Amino acid sequence: MREGHGEATGLDPEVWDCVMMRHVLTHTGDAADRIVAHLAILLAPGGHLYLVDVDLDGFRATPRDPGIEAQFAAYADFHHALGNDVRMGPRLGAMMRAADLEVVEHRGYFQSIPAAMVATGGPLASARDAMIAAGRISAEDAEEWDRERRRFSAIPDAEVWSAIFIGIGRKPSE
Numbered sequence: 001m002r003e004g005h006g007e008a009t010g011l012d013p014e015v016w017d018c019v020m021m022r023h024v025l026t027h028t029g030d031a032a033d034r035i036v037a038h039l040a041i042l043l044a045p046g047g048h049l050y051l052v053d054v055d056l057d058g059f060r061a062t063p064r065d066p067g068i069e070a071q072f073a074a075y076a077d078f079h080h081a082l083g084n085d086v087r088m089g090p091r092l093g094a095m096m097r098a099a100d101l102e103v104v105e106h107r108g109y110f111q112s113i114p115a116a117m118v119a120t121g122g123p124l125a126s127a128r129d130a131m132i133a134a135g136r137i138s139a140e141d142a143e144e145w146d147r148e149r150r151r152f153s154a155i156p157d158a159e160v161w162s163a164i165f166i167g168i169g170r171k172p173s174e
Contacts, residue, residue: 006035009042016042022052025092029083033095040099043171049101051167055108056086058163063155067148071124072160078127078136089165101169108165115158119149122160 004010006021006028019039025032039049056079059072076086085091093106113122124145131137137145152158 007031007038009038011042013041014044017044017047018050019043019047020050020052023054025051025053025095026056026079026084026086026088029085032085032088032091033098036095037099040096040101040169040171043101045171045173047171048104049096049099049167049169049171051092051096051169053088053092053165053167055089055163055165058089058108058110058161060110060161061152062157062159062161065152065155065158068118068152068160071145071148074137075124075127075131078131078134081134081136089163092165092167096167096169099169101171104168104170106165106167108163110161111164113160113162115149115153115155115160118160119153124149 006024019042021035021039025035028035036049036051043049056072056076059069059076061068061072079086089108093103096103096106118124128142128145132139132142
């Protein structure tokens with residue numbers, strides 16, 4: 001096992017055929033560009049960097065549900081207050097170009113998340129305690145949110161839609 005950080009992984013440079021980072025950059029504040037630059041250094045010539053991240057402003061609920069949408073907005077506000085870029089996904093291509101990678105693909109799409117999963121897991125449930133500790137919501141708010149998500153999950157065909165972006169960059173061959 002090796003410990004490292006996104007900007008200094010401790011991995012050997014220029015030897016990896018593929019490096020992947022999924023749903024991390026949104027959580028790294030102002031270090032995101034430096035992390036992508038470091039990941040690009042790890043690649044062997046012709047190697048590929050595969051990034052996946054979100055645009056938190058793109059969350060939608062079907063059927064439309066103001067309570068669920070308010071939770072996702074509060075989650076995005078929480079990340080924004082931490083200095084995180086809640087619209088990381090659309091930036092992936094530019095970040096790879098800035099790291100001297102050829103952008104092979106950069107696209108976005110909506111991913112369907114079943115409401116039952118949102119009721120018991122996902123980013124809202126994962127961030128619950130951190131949002132309470134940061135004073136962004138109260139314990140009572142969190143309990144209400146849990147009830148709202150359970151109510152929403154009981155609606156037939158209810159779904160949450162998340163804006164997901166994929167970026168694939170290639171290190172030029174020498």
